Amino acid sequence: MPIVCLTAYTYPIARMLDPHVDLLLVGDSVAMVLHGHETTLGASLDMMIAHGQAVTRGSARACVVIDMPAGSYETSAEQAVAAARRIVGETGCQAVKLEGGVDMAAQVAAIVAEGIPVMGHIGLQPQSVEKDGGYKIKGRTKENIAALFRDAEAVEKAGAFSVVIEGTVEAIASELTRHVAIPTIGIGASGDCDGQILVIDDMIGMTVDRVPKFVKQYADLRGVIADAAARYAAEVRSRAFPGPDHVFPATRKDKA
Numbered sequence: 001m002p003i004v005c006l007t008a009y010t011y012p013i014a015r016m017l018d019p020h021v022d023l024l025l026v027g028d029s030v031a032m033v034l035h036g037h038e039t040t041l042g043a044s045l046d047m048m049i050a051h052g053q054a055v056t057r058g059s060a061r062a063c064v065v066i067d068m069p070a071g072s073y074e075t076s077a078e079q080a081v082a083a084a085r086r087i088v089g090e091t092g093c094q095a096v097k098l099e100g101g102v103d104m105a106a107q108v109a110a111i112v113a114e115g116i117p118v119m120g121h122i123g124l125q126p127q128s129v130e131k132d133g134g135y136k137i138k139g140r141t142k143e144n145i146a147a148l149f150r151d152a153e154a155v156e157k158a159g160a161f162s163v164v165i166e167g168t169v170e171a172i173a174s175e176l177t178r179h180v181a182i183p184t185i186g187i188g189a190s191g192d193c194d195g196q197i198l199v200i201d202d203m204i205g206m207t208v209d210r211v212p213k214f215v216k217q218y219a220d221l222r223g224v225i226a227d228a229a230a231r232y233a234a235e236v237r238s239r240a241f242p243g244p245d246h247v248f249p250a251t252r253k254d255k256a
Contacts, residue, residue: 101151
């Protein structure tokens with residue numbers, strides 16, 4: 001049975017998604033989706049913890065995983081452990097996620113050794129887009145394919161319980177899924193992955209800017225909200241709202 005995953009950043013969204021998904025990811029995409037940053041590099045440790053606390057309050061059954069933001073783990077294993085401890089300790093989440101393969105294997109292993117489950121992330125890594133020169137699909141050259149397999153192997157060997165494969169050629173993502181024993185979670189990867197994840201705002205039509213090619217939109221809430229706001233504005237300006245049903249009459253039972 002494929003693993004169903006979605007991102008969540010707030011208490012009400014977590015409550016709505018929790019009955020339907022296996023895993024809720026408090027992604028560093030929150031920096032872009034809710035805070036208006038150009039990239040995920042705008043996420044801070046404090047930001048991730050604040051949103052993580054909201055999501056764990058709204059989740060009763062799903063596994064809650066929180067992204068470790070850029071700058072919180074890359075310097076050393078000690079730095080990574082300290083940040084992971086803080087995230088888990090202050091949110092009560094079940095696991096953390098960090099980007100990287102061979103280059104971050106020591107950090108993954110150190111966090112796992114502390115008893116904190118880690119989800120890996122290979123392929124297109126949003127925290128590295130500035131270094132990579134943009135959002136570039138992975139798995140198009142022999143050298144990159146070999147690197148992807150080394151990354152997957154390194155993350156698995158380091159003790160990660162699963163790994164996200166993002167923005168990777170379909171056939172390569174499928175091969176990677178067969179190559180490692182831990183579950184793979186695809187996003188812009190392959191239907192053969194052991195699970196799938198999407199950014200909730202992309203999936204429900206709330207994204208303000210360009211929606212990635214790999215996203216399927218299951219609703220158009222942006223249109224619904226815009227229509228509701230337009231109707232509200234019209235009724236306020238025409239004094240149709242508030243009406244008798246939306247004010248408190250001065251009666252003996254309910255005085256102003």
